[in-house]
Amino acid sequence: MIEKSEMELGGRTLSIETGHVAKQANGSAWMRYGDTIVLVTTVASDKEADLPFFALTVDYREKMYAGGRIPGNFFKREGRPSTGETLHARLIDHSIRPLFPLTKVETQVYVTVLSFDGQNDPSVLALNGASAAVMLSDIPFQGPIGAVRLGRIDGEFVVNPTYEELEESDINMVLTGTEDSIIGVEGEFHEVKDDEVFKAFEVGHEAIKKLVDFQKELVERAGKPKREVVEVERDEDLAKVVADLVTDRVKEANRLPVKEDRATTLSKLKDEVLEKLEEEYPEREKDIGEEIYQITKEDMRSMILDDKTRIDGRSLDEVRPVSIDLGILPRAHGSAIFTRGQTQALCATTLGSKMDTRMVDDLEGKSFKSFMLDYNFPSYSVGEVRRPSGPGRREIGHGALAEKAIEPVVPAEDHFPYTIRVVSEILEANSSSSMASVCGGSLALMDAGVPIKTPVAGAGVGLVMDDERWEVLTDILGEEDHLGDMDLKITGTQDGLTGIQMDIKIGGVSFEILQVAFERARGALNHILGKMEEAISTPRESLSEFAPRILSIKIDPSKIGIVIGPGGKMIRSIEEIGVTVSVEDDGLITVTSVDATAGEEAMDVIRSLVEDPEVGKTYSGTVKRVTDFGAFIEILPGKDGLCHISELEHYRVGKVEDVLKEGDETEVKVIGIDDQGKIRLSRKVLLDPPEEGEGDAEPANGKGRGRR
Known part of the structure; x- marks a missing residue:
């Protein structure tokens, strides 16, 4: 049975239809906004997967026919996901993942952009469609969520601005949330004040509430009954045995200040416990490992909530030590190593010409980027062994975040006509490597002499909360990110924010928590900007000798x-x-x-x-042709003029060849250009006039002839 709902949003009609297409999927939503159409489907396996995590896959694809285009690659068909498609898929994943109940059922959300009108954003439509498709299905989901894009033009906030409106906007932010909390944020700004960004949250959330109600109404009419969520029963006997063996030693390990020491101690402890319980609890390695993980997690969270201390000994609002090294790479056009605690980024800047721009071929057509930032995360940065491969979703996402953070301060092409590429190589990682890339990238640009408007820095904050209490953590560690509830990253200058990204692992965060998180992040940001200014306050005055x-x-x-x-x-x-x-x-x-x-x-x-010849200007020319009445002289490439025989010398010239021959070089002055563009030249006006009495006398020995 076909069901359809419509609502007005941002002055246009948004519609959701289900039951007409993709009926064999667990759930589907045909989303339309203007002439932009997106189909979102979701499918979940009937069997549990033997995986230690929720196996959610989000695939976002833009079909070129949606915009009336044929793909520009050799095969003339869509291939692997583009950078833009990857970023959209990540945003959808981060927005819906926290709302699935704990399950091992493999789930897929597939987004297909079928029509694009050039004005209405398909990615935000897809976010709402992902929520609607899962809500309409039998897959358990604690939604719905709503999603909007926020802009601001001349001080006025705009919900779901068109692409044309975004060109004039100083805010470009996607906000997702439930009816009472915020789930995800991703945005870029032109140095917008922190409180103005927070106001955008409030405006966006009002629109989100309407979208949530809109989806609920359709689900009541067309939604399928949800599957039963089977909670895995905990083996209390095993839990007690493991707790008795490891609790005290986990607490000792969690208070070791060095990451490697903590990891090594916990790994050895796990091996000891597995060996000790092998006979009593055979084939229970995963369950034992899960119990140790939960004890480790609960202890770390208890340290923060009860003792107000952290596993590395810092206070809750303390930033790790920062160090900066400039000009590390002698042949790179600019370079810097930015280190914050155990997170370290080597950033290099390369300057090129317009021939080096990066082509982007998407639904909006072909465009060329003159500023780009690439992020690389080798496995050695975290002491792991992995098969080397090309950039994955995470690397693409982190690179895009850092690029958008710095781009607002990069000079315009008409002021600095270079293609600029920044590469961030993560040498060590213990959380917030993307923010280290922002800091290091900004420093490398200044080291290269790129006249950026002002330095940009980045900082991350986290969150630990239970039913009653919560604490915001400044400059989180990897364990605090992994075992905590939120990762909020902000980037900006002393004058305002340039970027934001927030991921959470819980059902949402309140505006009260966000307000405190913003204040903490700004404090960390200002601290880091101060350290950067100590290292280099302004861009270098000259470019590298190796730069073009x-x-x-x-x-x-x-x-x-x-x-x-x-x-x-x-x-x-x-x-x-x-x-x-x-x-x-x-x-x-x-x-x-x-x-x-x-x-x-x-x-x-x-x-x-x-160059066009100018009357009164002197040129050095070459005689191309000699006639009885004068010489044709090329004064500019492809531009000849006639120097009449009477304009060769002050005396009367009998034959042109007596003064000039083909191939001679001589200086002449343009004395006239007629309506047809014919150029009249004079040689004699550049010569000294004859002395009195010499008049028309012809000089002996061919004096006055041009250079051969």
Whole structure:
């Protein structure tokens, strides 16, 4: 049976339909907003998977036909998920995962963008669709959730702004939540004040409440009965035996200040307990390991909530020690190592030309990025052995977060015409490596001499809460992230925020908690910015000697063909000087070279190619042709003018060849250009006038002839 609901949101109609397509899935939602259509389906296995975690997979795919386009790759079909698709899938996963009851049932949420109108964002539509599809299915879920994108134009908040409106907005934030709490946040800002971002939370949550009610109404009419959640019964006897064996030693391990010492001690303890209980509890390794994990988790949380202390000995609002090293890599154009506790990022900046921009081919069409940040997380950074591979979802997500954080302070292309690539290599990791990448990336840019507006830093805070109490933790460790309830990251400058991301493991957090978390994060941010300013307060005044030099000139677009030449002959000859030349359709020509002299030489050639002769200006030219009435002299590439025989000398010239021959070089002055563009030249106006009495006398021995 087909069921459909509609509501007005942001001045447009949002609709959800179910029961018409994908009926064999456990749940499906056909979402429409304007002419943007997204199909979200969900399927869950009937059997439990033997996995120690909830096996949720979110797959987000944008079909190119949705925007009336054919994929631009060689095979002309969609392939592996793009960076954008990966980021959208991560956001959906982080928003819905906390609301599934503890289960080992393998679950998949599949999002397909079927139509895109160029204005309405499919990713936020997909977030609402994911909630609706799971709510309509028989899969247990503690939803629904609502999702909105927030913008702000001229001080006014806009719910679900169009792509055109986002171009004018200083806020671009996606907010997800339930009717009484916030679940996920991801946003980028142009140095927006902290309290203004918090106001955006409140505005967005009001819209979320309406979306939650909207979904509930449809679920009441069309939702399937939910499966029964079978809670795994705890073996109390085993739990007591394990607790008696390990509790005191776990407490000792949790109070060791060094991560490696804690991990080694707990690992040895687990091995001892498994060996001791092997005969009494055979084949119960997983259960014993789970009991030790829970005891470790409860003790760490108790330290924070009861004793107000942390496993590394810091106070709840203390930032780990920060150290900074600049110019580490002699051949990179800029480099820095940023270390905070046991988290360390080596960041390198490379400058390139327009030819080095990164192409993005998505539903909005092809575009080119001139600033990019890539994040690498090798396994050695956490002391593990893993098979090396390309960047995964996590690396793509962390790189995008750091890139968006720094981008608002990167100079515009017309001010700094370089392509900029920052790479963050994580050398050590104990939480908040993405925030270390923001700090290190900002420092590497300044070390490279990139004139960024102001330094950007990043800081993370966590949360531990039970039914009655909660504590916010500044600059969390990996264990505090893993065993805690929230990971909130903010990035910004002294003047405002540039980015935010929040993931939680519980059903939501209140505005009261968020307010405290923001204050703690801002305190950490200011502390780190102070440390960065001590290391380098402003960008270096000059670029690295190994960085390319870029010169540019804007020409009349109608003259682009002259610069390129027949079959590219002219531009190739220019590049033989030792430069790279980029020509834009609007007439902007960029010359890139490592050798500054070669760049200037190439620019001189280009200027001469496109320069128009000016009356009264002197040129050095070459005689191309001689006639009875004068000489045709090339004063600019492809531009000849006539120097009449009467304009060759102050005396009367009998034959042009007596003064100039083909191939001679001579200086001439433009004395006129007629309506048809014909150029009149004079040589004699540049010569000293004859002395009195010499008049028309012809000099002996061919005096006055041009250089051969």
